[in-house]
Amino acid sequence: MSNQDPSRTRRRRGSTQPTLKEVAAAAGVSSITASRALNTPERVNEETRKRVLEAVDRVGYVPNLVAGSLASARSRFIAVIVPSLANAVFIEVIRGLQATFEAQGYQILLGNTDYDIEREHRLVRTFLGWSCSALVTAGLRHTPACRDLLEHCDKPVMEVMELGEALDLNVGLDHREAGRCMARHLLERGYRRTVYVGACLDKDYRAGLRFDGHREVMEADGREAPLIELDRLGSLEAGAAGLDRVREAYPDTEAIHFANDDLAAGALLHGFRLGLKVPDEIAIAGFNGLALGQHLTPRLTTIQSPRETMGRQAAEQILRRLDGKRVTRRQCNVGFELLVGEST
Amino acid sequence: MSNQDPSRTRRRRGSTQPTLKEVAAAAGVSSITASRALNTPERVNEETRKRVLEAVDRVGYVPNLVAGSLASARSRFIAVIVPSLANAVFIEVIRGLQATFEAQGYQILLGNTDYDIEREHRLVRTFLGWSCSALVTAGLRHTPACRDLLEHCDKPVMEVMELGEALDLNVGLDHREAGRCMARHLLERGYRRTVYVGACLDKDYRAGLRFDGHREVMEADGREAPLIELDRLGSLEAGAAGLDRVREAYPDTEAIHFANDDLAAGALLHGFRLGLKVPDEIAIAGFNGLALGQHLTPRLTTIQSPRETMGRQAAEQILRRLDGKRVTRRQCNVGFELLVGEST
DNA sequence: CGCTGTCATGTTAGCGCTAACATAGTTCTA
DNA sequence: TAGAACTATGTTAGCGCTAACATGACAGCG
Incomplete structure (x- = not known):
């Protein structure tokens, strides 16, 4: 009990910011009224509210949302x-x-x-x-x-x-169904040998679900559903690499179902550099409906997801x-x- | 003073979450010690710390960061x-x-x-x-x-x-200087009539700064620096529209300096659809160094910003x-x- | 051996705000 | 015209945590 001296009383690092109490004092009301004027204005008299808002401006009050949050949970x-x-x-x-x-x-x-x-x-x-x-x-x-x-x-x-x-x-959305949808489209178009190309399917497991749907449709139609998995997540570059890998591993592939539009667009642009004719020599499909795909020539077949x-x-x-x-x-x-x- | 009944005492919506106090009780220490065990472990005895951490797990404590933040400012x-x-x-x-x-x-x-x-x-x-x-x-x-x-x-x-x-x-980075840099490049390449195409330069005022740099260099070389401003922010579509507008307004343009790569890539892809030869009929440059530009054919001349x-x-x-x-x-x-x- | 310093822990008093309850004045209703 | 209902405002008691200060135990030192 050493500090009787009020000037040496226990001090917190009082931030210099004005508090609601000061606003209330400036407006001549209690702090709860000031609080209400700010948070539930309909519960305060018009006149009072105006005085409080004026005081807020005058003292430059910025509400301490941390305190409010603690109090109100x-x-x-x-x-x-x-x-x-x-x-x-x-x-x-x-x-x-x-x-x-x-x-x-x-x-x-x-x-x-x-x-x-x-x-x-x-x-x-x-x-x-x-x-x-x-x-x-x-x-x-x-x-x-x-x-x-x-x-x-x-x-x-x-x-x-x-x-x-x-x-x-x-x-x-139902990713498995999206995979089925695109697989059906490829079958309808008459492509016989289709490869699915994804990237890091353990991480991007939704692309894995789409592959499941793809495979389901392919196998129901008596076809194989080979999968190529890239080790970098979706990017134009990875898509280009994917195209190369498909052509090497499955040279007679007629269509590639890419796990997303980044990969598909990368493949399309790479195919263009190689002078490959799309879709005559190889067809390409993606997923997402990114704007880019619709600006390419040929436009990318894809699935629009409403993100x-x-x-x-x-x-x-x-x-x-x-x-x-x-x-x-x-x-x-x-x-x-x-x-x-x-x-x- | 009506409530002498302790069971009817003033109640806050006590969240059911365990608090630090309960952790402290479970560990047989005071709450400040529990606080220290979590926040400044080096200030607590090894043994005590272990007991506290055990208690945290046992009661399923999740620190209330709002309270901590209020207390510590x-x-x-x-x-x-x-x-x-x-x-x-x-x-x-x-x-x-x-x-x-x-x-x-x-x-x-x-x-x-x-x-x-x-x-x-x-x-x-x-x-x-x-x-x-x-x-x-x-x-x-x-x-x-x-x-x-x-x-x-x-x-x-x-x-x-x-x-x-x-x-x-x-x-x-210095956007004005970036604008100058690209303008100089276009001059060095020998393009005589260059148009700058931007989008909403009042909002994207950094693109405006690049235009200022562009104009400075052009005017120092005794050339005009016409500007076309699109009314939608950067997108492939806007870029395509930009190309059309330049060809209409300035048919003898040799190069377009786009405010960013989205616009430039949109123009490049649009030019491709139109059968336009880039850069022979018209040269195109952008800004940002997005991956897309480097996958196009021809690759986009641009400025890489290290974002x-x-x-x-x-x-x-x-x-x-x-x-x-x-x-x-x-x-x-x-x-x-x-x-x-x-x-x- | 008393003094100082260090370590580990505890006590107290808020941080700034709002929920809950209280109160006084006014209007409405039977 | 009593009292119910509503309006506007105030009083009090925390929300859960940590800063500041306090305490006690023990080591080191001349």
Whole structure:
């Protein structure tokens, strides 16, 4: 009990920022009224509200959202966890999420797992620690501990990209069916020998699902479904290498079904450099419906996946849930569309 | 004073999550010791630390980072504010930032201004409200109020993409010089009539700076520097439209200097569809050094900007500052490189 | 042996805000 | 005109954590 001296009282590193209390003092109200004027203005008299807002400007108040979040046990964060930022597909989903959430005053907390579900688990822990309002993850595969966390966190959990046994909310498309769809198209076009080319199918397992669908259709038609797996994730360069590898390993191939448009476009451009005639000498198909494919000559046959829409719909469902409305349809199939170009 | 009944005492929505106090109880220590075991393990006895970590696992503790942040007035957020997620350029900068920060346990708080500096201002307020550790913005242009906030917030502020009169830290490249560089290249190649094609130069003002450099060189050589401005931001489609507009407005044009690679690649692909010979009938140049340009035939002449490196270097400088080290060189020019393809 | 220094841990007091309850004034209703 | 219902504002008690200070045990030293 040594400090009777009030000037030597216990001091925290008081940030110099003005607090709500000071705003309240400046407006001549209590701090709860100032709080209400900012957060639930309809519960405060018009006149009072004006005085508070004036005071806010006068003292240069910036709300301490951390304190507000602790007191209310709510934040306005949405955790978004994707496996990669190198892939345009995830970016476009993020764009859809971001546009919808930011319009409602939510912020995106972005995490990147690098296709590692252990890192996903760590990110989920961190984001839960920030009391995020909801979590969005790309895909349905998680570590058991992570599933557990997500299941018991009592917040909306949205799994996007693919459909299946989801934890809670689910917006995506049926990748197996997309693979079947393209395989059928290739058969209809009369191609007899088709190779599927993917990249790192252990990581990009959705491309693996598409291959499963592809193989299913091919085998039902009595054909083989050879697979070539590249060791670098989708890129124009990898696609070029894929074309070379197919021509070497299966010289009589009539069509290549690429796991995505980056690979397919890379192959198309490489074929052009080689003077290869597409589709006469070899047909090429992709997946995603990136803009690039539609600007090539020949235009790329591909499957359009509605990525930004997927993000937007996911965000809307989450917002509905956060507004306390029950979400009836927890699973939402955004579908896809076969875009037939001249490359097949 | 009506509630003497202890069972009816004032209740907060106590989240069911275990708290540090429960961990401490389970480990038989005080909560501050548990806190130290997690945050500054070197200040706790080996034995005790082990007991605490065990207890953490046993009760399934997830630290409440909001509370920690309020108590310590520090968060591990880095605010990153970009004008668009539709542009690959910003994505790659974000990737560089993200990889570096996430490795050090910092999270990215992502904001998108949609090229609107008023929205930027609002985002800066929000992120400051979250006690972010540092802020990264794309570009040097802000509203006066926003400059003011950034200048007085007492946190590292990093402006990336371009160089100039920065508020604090600055990593980028000299866009005017890049414009000059390409203009000189076109002159050296002997093209006499060159048009610059940009998109929304009021928003993408860095493309405007490149045009300034371009015009400077052209005028110094006694040539005109006509400009065509498209009304949609960079895309393959806009580039195709740009080519058409140049051929209509300036039929004798020998070279087009596009503001970026998306436009240039769109024009190249469109020219190919039209049967136009590049560069004999018309030469095409871009800016950014996107992978696509190097896979086209002819390869696109462009300027390589080290985008991921920019993000990485920005992150490293901020981390150095956050570690308490003085940053000596507050401005860092990452430079650029002229990539000469066959399109000029 | 008393003094100082170091280590490990504990006590106390907030961080800045909002939920829950309280209160006073006003309007509506039977 | 009593009292119910509503409006506007205030008082109090935390949210879960950590900074600052306090304490006690023990080692080193002249």
